[in-house]
Amino acid sequence: MRTQVVIIGAGPAGLLLGHLLHRAGIEAVILEQRGPDYVLGRVRAGVLEAGTRDLLNKIGLGTRMEVEGLVHDGVEIAFDDTRLRFDFRDLVGRAVMIYGQTEVTRDLMDARAGFGGRTIYDADSVTPHDFDGPKPYVTYHQNGITHHLDCDFIAGCDGYHGPSRQAVPAASISSFERTYPFGWLGVLVEKPPVAPELIYASHQNGFALCSMRSPTRSRYYVQCGLDEDVGAWSDERFWEELRRRIGAEAADNLQTGPSIEKSIAPLRSFVAEPLRFGRLFLAGDAAHIVPPTGAKGLNLAVSDVSILAAGLTEFYADHSAAGIDHYSAHALRRIWQAERFSWWMTTMLHRFPDMSTFERRLQRAEFDLLRDSRPAAQAMAAVYTG
Numbered sequence: 001m002r003t004q005v006v007i008i009g010a011g012p013a014g015l016l017l018g019h020l021l022h023r024a025g026i027e028a029v030i031l032e033q034r035g036p037d038y039v040l041g042r043v044r045a046g047v048l049e050a051g052t053r054d055l056l057n058k059i060g061l062g063t064r065m066e067v068e069g070l071v072h073d074g075v076e077i078a079f080d081d082t083r084l085r086f087d088f089r090d091l092v093g094r095a096v097m098i099y100g101q102t103e104v105t106r107d108l109m110d111a112r113a114g115f116g117g118r119t120i121y122d123a124d125s126v127t128p129h130d131f132d133g134p135k136p137y138v139t140y141h142q143n144g145i146t147h148h149l150d151c152d153f154i155a156g157c158d159g160y161h162g163p164s165r166q167a168v169p170a171a172s173i174s175s176f177e178r179t180y181p182f183g184w185l186g187v188l189v190e191k192p193p194v195a196p197e198l199i200y201a202s203h204q205n206g207f208a209l210c211s212m213r214s215p216t217r218s219r220y221y222v223q224c225g226l227d228e229d230v231g232a233w234s235d236e237r238f239w240e241e242l243r244r245r246i247g248a249e250a251a252d253n254l255q256t257g258p259s260i261e262k263s264i265a266p267l268r269s270f271v272a273e274p275l276r277f278g279r280l281f282l283a284g285d286a287a288h289i290v291p292p293t294g295a296k297g298l299n300l301a302v303s304d305v306s307i308l309a310a311g312l313t314e315f316y317a318d319h320s321a322a323g324i325d326h327y328s329a330h331a332l333r334r335i336w337q338a339e340r341f342s343w344w345m346t347t348m349l350h351r352f353p354d355m356s357t358f359e360r361r362l363q364r365a366e367f368d369l370l371r372d373s374r375p376a377a378q379a380m381a382a383v384y385t386g
């Protein structure tokens with residue numbers, strides 16, 4: 001079998017790339033290790049930057065988002081007993097869209113089914129081959145049979161643990177990494193959100209975040225230890241800790257109920273360089289990870305594949321390799337900006353195990369700078385809204 005581009009991974013990066021290529025008349029096959037229900041069952045990001053929203057609208061994928069998504073003109077940040085609202089419209093004239101990654105993925109899957117794009121689910125042992133030469137191919141197993149897929153290019157959109165980055169010889173790739181000594185315990189609950197906008201809270205006990213998926217469904221997080229067992233967190237314990245961290249006024253408005261999802265995610269910053277190895281490209285979480293504090297993970301995946309799709313379109317339409325030659329440098333500029341922002345927000349708002357009172361005062365000074373300096377608040381708002 002042969003196609004123009006093999007995309008490994010049917011997460012948001014892979015599905016969106018498939019969509020953008022289809023619009024440019026380029027054929028792609030997506031190979032996914034899991035089934036569609038598993039992919040849709042993962043509760044992840046919730047905030048779309050203005051640019052992500054614009055792109056989804058531009059390519060005809062925004063209909064449901066514009067009806068069901070929630071436009072947020074601001075965000076709140078609380079530090080101990082002080083709670084501030086940052087008005088994005090006033091600061092930078094933009095807003096964000098609250099629309100879950102699950103919904104974006106569902107819209108992309110529906111659109112792909114609509115144009116008859118091929119996605120091969122439950123593909124085992126997916127392996128990219130010969131991408132350093134002119135004839136790359138990908139092999140995979142399904143139902144005991146080994147399949148061989150010839151192509152012009154391979155796009156590794158297979159997340160942090162996928163095979164694409166691992167196929168690159170160690171001498172050709174550099175990685176930059178920071179792991180944080182904590183994780184986020186997340187809970188999804190069928191109750192209205194505590195406040196109309198998100199609240200990021202820094203408390204002596206640790207960080208907390210109040211987010212949402214809809215007017216009736218809320219998503220909450222508390223910072224927890226890396227080695228903690230999710231089974232040790234009863235719903236009651238979670239609500240008690242959340243109430244303590246978000247301050248008295250928000251705690252009074254919190255509506256609790258049985259959790260419908262509860263999981264712990266570690267926090268990590270990671271970047272691989274470069275993003276191109278001959279005819280193999282890395283995009284999305286396959287290439288970089290950000291801690292979720294800045295809500296950048298999904299948005300970065302979108303910006304990577306937009307740049308990559310433009311490069312591939314230029315290659316096929318104009319017989320020019322300039323776009324794909326420039327992909328790595330172009331995408332990495334934005335990636336490092338998001339890395340910096342996510343690291344900064346994480347550092348300002350979390351409790352670190354060996355933190356001194358000096359460092360807590362520095363965190364407070366960062367927060368006070370956002371309160372007292374309009375340019376500082378504008379810089380935060382500009383990056384947050386994208």
Ligand code: RFL
Pocket residue numbers: 008009010011012013014031032033034039043044045046047101123125126157158159160161162163264265283284285286292294295296297298299301
């Ligand atoms: P994804 O979504 O991980 O999709 C990769 C796809 O590749 C498949 N795959 C394979 N396919 C074939 N063969 C193999 N051997 C394969 N190995 C893996 C996987 O099954 C999957 O379908 O990466 P993508 O598309 O780059 O999208 C990136 C976003 O998903 C990610 O950046 C965000 O969700 C990050 N993230 C969050 N971002 C936020 O902005 N806010 C959040 O609250 C937030 N929460 C999260 C998150 C990521 C998490 N991870 C990775 C565990 C919570 C979690 C738990």
Ligand code: PHB
Pocket residue numbers: 044045046047198211212219292293294295296
């Ligand atoms: C979420 O709604 O899951 C969410 C929102 C903002 C973040 C991270 C996660 O920074």
